Amino acid sequence: MFRQSLLKTLTVLAILAAAIAYTFTTGYFGKELVIEAATLAILAISLDMIAGYGGMISLCHGAIFGVGAYTYAGLTVLFEVNPFLAFAAAIVVSAAFAFAVGAVTARTHGIFFIMATLAFGQMAYVLVFENKALGGDDGLAGVPRLDVSPLGLDFNNSVQFALFAVAAAALSYAAAAWVLRSGFGRTLVGIRVNEARMKAVGLTVWRTKAIAFAISGALAGLGGAIAAQQTMFVSPELMAWMVSGTVLMVVIFGGIGTLVGPIVGAVVWVFLKHEISSATPYWHIVAGTVLIITIVAGGRGLYGQIEYMVERRRLKRLAAAGVPSTATGREDETHA
Secondary structure (H helix, E strand, C coil): CCCCCHHHHHHHHHHHHHHHHHHHHCCHHHHHHHHHHHHHHHHHHHHHHHHCCCCCCCCCHHHHHHHHHHHHHHHHHHCCCCHHHHHHHHHHHHHHHHHHHHHHHCCCCHHHHHHHHHHHHHHHHHHHHCCHHHCHHHCEECCCCCCCHHHCCCCCCHHHHHHHHHHHHHHHHHHHHHHHHCHHHHHHHHHHHCHHHHHHCCCCHHHHHHHHHHHHHHHHHHHHHHHHHHHCEECHHHHCHHHHHHHHHHHHHHCCCCCCHHHHHHHHHHHHHHHHHCCCCCHHHHHHHHHHHHHHCCCCHHHHHHHHHHHHHHHHHHHHCCCCCCCCCCCCCCCC
């Protein structure tokens, strides 16, 4: 079950403070990295909700992310809809698409679930790729950013838009944490631990999974709408299965089933990719090696390993003081 520990709170606040400070002190390209890390963090948080706590490993989240981006871009560019309405629509449409995916795939498990979500993602990708009204493989350009001038703000200013993306990531974490701490979140964890028992007590499991997918999809759609505004351009590559694979790697890299780990993983992944790719075109090999080491070393991820070590020390102190404890070595060990 999810618990908002002091370590989680301090880690999130430290990343938030570092992102804000870096935004104000770096150049234009640095601000673009902040926005990229923020949108990837939102997508990673959305995936960790269902993968780390619901046991549903999805390879469709790249497509859901793309649905959000294309909904926002299509409504604003093709139909000249108010950007704020298009932004809300992107979240709603992504949630609806994710609900449909979750409802259809809810009765499958393991590799069959993974392949079913991958199939949904590929269908969405092909539909966009072949749709000339959406620009086909050329994509859509001229995507506008939200007009916040009545508030005295300008999202065409890179500093302000970067801060907006960081704030959206922070709110996404808060929303996901709130859901996971609720009765619904505990039910989701219960399904992952023992689905048969949850069915036996009368729970409609497929509906719970589908709703969890919808909530996760809403967050992914939020990230997609922000990504569309960052580049002011969308293309089918946003929906490619490699996007889903990348975000899954980021979640594992940071620490699956921790909610904070995906944020850590997204930040490290984006900036590590930038630093390595500037030195060698074979940065994928280096990044892949780091990921393999992370998995072989225990599979807890960067933040997950720190959390594990802190919990071990806490338990040792309790044992030394003679205080009985039934806690495990990690508070969120229920992750898949």
